[in-house]
Amino acid sequence: MDSPAQTPAPVRRVAITPGARRVLDAAARLFYERGIHAVGVDLIAAEAGVTKKTLYDRFGSKEQLVVEYLAARDEHWREFLDERLGAAGKSAEDRVLAVFEASRAWSERFSTRGCSMVNAHAEIDDPRHPAHAVITGQKAWMLALFTSLVGDLAPDRARALARTLMLLHEGALVAYGLDVFPDPLGAAREQARALLEAG
Structure with a gap:
């Protein structure tokens, strides 16, 4: 039996002023390209054209800047995915496959070095x-999305099916970042299609 999920603490966010936007844009690029631990606040401030004092005045700490970087990417991804789900067919299968297609398009455009959340977790496991x-x-939101999408398709096994789809999706994201073989997200989409067609 599964243990109950712990409710995560609310994530504190800061107001993004024009100066903070320059800092966040620079930090986001550097964190994604070089890694979170490898990038210091001196470099971020220099790239943003602000003083270190401005950075700390806006964000308070490097940790909060990391929160804003990841939260902003998550928000952007959810908007990106929502547009593609809105354009997908009405069937559960079409909508599930649209998630894989959206991830493929997102990765090619915004995540050439792999999933930012997976990459960040490799550095932040505390x-x-x-x-x-x-x-x-x-x-967790992605798993809930898959569970919702397959709810009508297989109500008695939606949770198990969603977990399998999540494993396909996340494995494909990691394989994409590692560049192990061509088009892992396309391959995962076809595996998802076969899984859904099998009933």
């Missing part, structure tokens, strides 16, 4: 870090 809830929350 649940006490304020960004940890953003990372795990994003993946």
Whole structure:
């Protein structure tokens, strides 16, 4: 029997002023390209054209800047995915496959180095870090989405089917980032199609 999921603590966010936007844009690029631990606040401030004092005045800490970076990427992904789900067919199968297609398009455009949440988790595995809830929350949201999408298709096994789809999806994201073989998200989509057609 599954243990009950813990309710994550609310994620604190900060107001994004024009100065904060420059800092966040620079941090997002650097964190994704070089890694969170490898990038210091001096470099972020220099790339943003602000002082370190401005950075700390806006965000308070590097940890909060990491929260904003990951939360902003999550929000952007959800908007991106929502548009594609809106354009997908009405059937559960069409909508599930649209998730894989959206991930493929997103990865080619915004995530050439792999999933930012997976990459961040490789560096931030301490649940006490304020960004940890953003990372795990994003993946929990994806699992809930798959569960919702297959609910009508297989109501008696929706949870198990959603978990299998999630494993296909996340495995494909990791394989994409590692560049192990061509088009892992396309391959995962076809595996998802076969799984759904098998009933």
